Amino acid sequence: MSASITTNHNDSGYNFAYLDEQTKRMIRRSLLKALSIPGYQVPFGGREMPLAYGWGTGGIQVTAAVIGPDDRLKVIDQGADDTTNAVSIRRFFETVADVAVTESTEDATIVQTRHRIPETPLKEDQILVYQVPQPEPLKKIDPRETETRKMHAYGEYGAMQVTLYEDIARFGRIAKAYDYPAIVNGRHLMSPSPIPKFDNPKMENNPAIQLFGAGREKRIYAIPPYTSVRSLDFDDHPFEVQSWKGCCALCGSTESYLDEVITDDKGSRMFVCSDTDFCNTRQAEKTATAVADDQASGEEA
Amino acid sequence: MAYVAVKGGEQAILNTHRLISETRRGNQALAELTLAQISAQFGLAVDRVMAEGSIYDRELAALALKQAQGDMIEAIFLLRAYRTTLPRIAASEPVDTSEMAIRRRVSATFKDIPGGQVLGPTYDYTHRLLDFALAAEGLERSQAVVAAAPLDEQVPQVIDLLDSEGLIEEESDDGQEEVFDLTREPMRFPAGRDQRLQNLARGDEGFVLGLAYSTLRGYGHNHPFVGELRLGEVMVEIVPEELGFPVAIAEITVTECQMINQFRGSAEKPPQFTRGYGLTFGHNERKVMAMSLVDRAMRARELGEDVRYPAQDEEFVLSHADNVEANGFVTHFKLPHYVDFQGELQLVRQLRAEHEATREAAQMKEAAE
Numbered sequence: 001m002s003a004s005i006t007t008n009h010n011d012s013g014y015n016f017a018y019l020d021e022q023t024k025r026m027i028r029r030s031l032l033k034a035l036s037i038p039g040y041q042v043p044f045g046g047r048e049m050p051l052a053y054g055w056g057t058g059g060i061q062v063t064a065a066v067i068g069p070d071d072r073l074k075v076i077d078q079g080a081d082d083t084t085n086a087v088s089i090r091r092f093f094e095t096v097a098d099v100a101v102t103e104s105t106e107d108a109t110i111v112q113t114r115h116r117i118p119e120t121p122l123k124e125d126q127i128l129v130y131q132v133p134q135p136e137p138l139k140k141i142d143p144r145e146t147e148t149r150k151m152h153a154y155g156e157y158g159a160m161q162v163t164l165y166e167d168i169a170r171f172g173r174i175a176k177a178y179d180y181p182a183i184v185n186g187r188h189l190m191s192p193s194p195i196p197k198f199d200n201p202k203m204e205n206n207p208a209i210q211l212f213g214a215g216r217e218k219r220i221y222a223i224p225p226y227t228s229v230r231s232l233d234f235d236d237h238p239f240e241v242q243s244w245k246g247c248c249a250l251c252g253s254t255e256s257y258l259d260e261v262i263t264d265d266k267g268s269r270m271f272v273c274s275d276t277d278f279c280n281t282r283q284a285e286k287t288a289t290a291v292a293d294d295q296a297s298g299e300e301a
Numbered sequence: 302m303a304y305v306a307v308k309g310g311e312q313a314i315l316n317t318h319r320l321i322s323e324t325r326r327g328n329q330a331l332a333e334l335t336l337a338q339i340s341a342q343f344g345l346a347v348d349r350v351m352a353e354g355s356i357y358d359r360e361l362a363a364l365a366l367k368q369a370q371g372d373m374i375e376a377i378f379l380l381r382a383y384r385t386t387l388p389r390i391a392a393s394e395p396v397d398t399s400e401m402a403i404r405r406r407v408s409a410t411f412k413d414i415p416g417g418q419v420l421g422p423t424y425d426y427t428h429r430l431l432d433f434a435l436a437a438e439g440l441e442r443s444q445a446v447v448a449a450a451p452l453d454e455q456v457p458q459v460i461d462l463l464d465s466e467g468l469i470e471e472e473s474d475d476g477q478e479e480v481f482d483l484t485r486e487p488m489r490f491p492a493g494r495d496q497r498l499q500n501l502a503r504g505d506e507g508f509v510l511g512l513a514y515s516t517l518r519g520y521g522h523n524h525p526f527v528g529e530l531r532l533g534e535v536m537v538e539i540v541p542e543e544l545g546f547p548v549a550i551a552e553i554t555v556t557e558c559q560m561i562n563q564f565r566g567s568a569e570k571p572p573q574f575t576r577g578y579g580l581t582f583g584h585n586e587r588k589v590m591a592m593s594l595v596d597r598a599m600r601a602r603e604l605g606e607d608v609r610y611p612a613q614d615e616e617f618v619l620s621h622a623d624n625v626e627a628n629g630f631v632t633h634f635k636l637p638h639y640v641d642f643q644g645e646l647q648l649v650r651q652l653r654a655e656h657e658a659t660r661e662a663a664q665m666k667e668a669a670e
Contacts (some may be wrong), residue, residue, distance in 0.1 A: 049382060052633065053625065054630035057634050146491070175648060196643070259639055274639075276641050
């Protein structure tokens with residue numbers, strides 16, 4: 001008996017990318033359906049993964065279904081490659097799929113993400129896989145799926161517009177900083193996952209394929225390349241994104257999403273890019289230009 | 302500059318794996334637990350892990366418990382993740398619990414029942430006094446006296462005795478139709494009873510127990526009677542396609558509860574008793590009793606009763622009963638959320654600034670007047 005346990009638990013006993021081929025086929029069929037009906041939540045037979053629900057089980061199932069031996073995988077959490085859960089998921093695929101991994105957005109063929117869209121624009125041959133905790137944007141309006149399904153079927157999104165209006169009446173503005181609802185392809189209301197609303201405009205007309213996986217809720221949805229994604233707003237209260245007064249303290253970017261870092265116990269703080277690859281690349285470029293400038297000025301003198 | 306970007310997550314994770322392994326082993330001077338010891342002496346823990354982990358394998362459950370340092374939910378999670386990788390070979394024939402090799406069987410509805418009341422192994426009538434003698438090792442333990450004759454092979458279900466009089470609703474499912482498979486299909490609402498029972502069987506014992514309790518305290522009208530509670534071994538059979546006849550593949554321990562509940566009748570139906578059902582792998586009496594109460598509560602819609610309380614609301618119960626799901630989502634909040642938090646922080650600062658500005662403007666106006 002104990003012998004059979006040892007063989008069963010052998011790492012090499014698992015199929016490529018952990019899931020068996022039939023399960024991957026089932027997920028790919030759901031993905032195709034999702035791409036055909038942009039923003040529509042397709043129920044799928046989500047499996048129990050060796051990762052806790054809420055920690056990216058939907059994302060890793062989608063990645064496992066689309067990844068091949070030649071892919072280069074990038075995993076980010078909060079925009080960073082070195083956050084613990086991103087490291088853990090990257091290690092998972094290194095173990096069960098033995099694929100090449102990268103921290104560069106530019107070089108990756110698949111980017112799995114939690115809470116951010118990379119700052120570097122994506123290209124046509126790339127896939128962005130989102131980890132989604134709650135795929136249903138109407139959940140806060142009605143927790144019952146039996147109801148929200150009807151609202152989607154009838155395209156009845158007035159209630160969502162009303163909740164945004166209530167914010168305006170109460171606070172003078174739409175008080176939603178992340179997971180900001182958007183209409184995909186002029187039809188389905190979609191949760192962009194808890195990315196900051198700063199990232200919403202990046203979903204629109206994106207050349208890459210965007211896939212969303214919610215493991216616990218067993219739903220998959222997608223945005224095909226070059227699809228319209230309109231964040232909800234009002235004519236007199238147009239959608240707007242976050243902006244910062246300063247720039248990134250490390251690379252000087254004024255266009256990226258910034259994280260606030262508390263640097264001492266007196267409450268001093270600094271702002272740095274949340275996208276580590278973007279920030280590191282810019283810092284490296286700056287150093288390179290500085291060195292080149294130094295050399296150029298040295299030659300002149 | 303004081304700030305250095307936090308790197309080294311990878312190294313930290315590797316180290317934490319080593320540390321947890323060290324912590325799990327504990328004091329090296331003590332002998333290491335064996336799976337056989339866990340399986341034999343922590344039998345009820347193993348039973349719960351098998352039931353909620355939904356694999357019948359004592360050895361794997363014992364391993365999961367050892368690996369999880371006895372943390373039930375973690376052990377259940379380990380088994381579930383392992384289960385995903387197993388191929389599905391066949392669906393078994395319906396198990397006939399009247400053919401159970403009974404170890405324990407009680408009914409609260411009749412003093413004497415055909416086949417007799419069999420107490421079997423239970424803590425029910427022990428006084429919950431810490432037994433300090435048990436702390437000593439190597440003492441001889443008492444042995445039970447074995448009856449002269451074995452129990453009948455076929456012990457009829459108490460509930461079937463009521464059936465013949467029409468006092469209790471008929472069981473409508475004969476087990477011939479294809480069964481919903483919760484592990485292969487997403488949850489569907491409204492749910493069939495097969496889906497509900499599967500969910501409850503795998504559901505968290507504590508959660509199901511709490512819900513069952515709520516139905517007894519007014520949050521869902523329910524007065525139950527234990528028609529029968531039985532524990533024992535049953536045969537699992539499959540019909541291989543190439544053979545065409547059933548073959549026994551395993552003998553498993555199960556606990557089953559048939560709960561009898563009041564039903565006042567409706568326009569179409571005369572008053573009669575209704576059923577609540579519970580069944581799990583292993584010895585889990587508390588769980589099957591709770592399960593049968595919640596099963597009955599969730600039948601409210603089907604029986605034309607008002608759905609007013611949490612335990613009657615299948616979408617509420619089924620969506621929250623699974624502890625692997627609940628554990629994951631509740632604990633995911635320890636993952637970094639600083640991107641979203643930054644968004645919120647900005648928003649609250651903005652709203653506070655605007656609030657302050659409005660207040661000051663109002664005060665200025667007041668002062669001017």
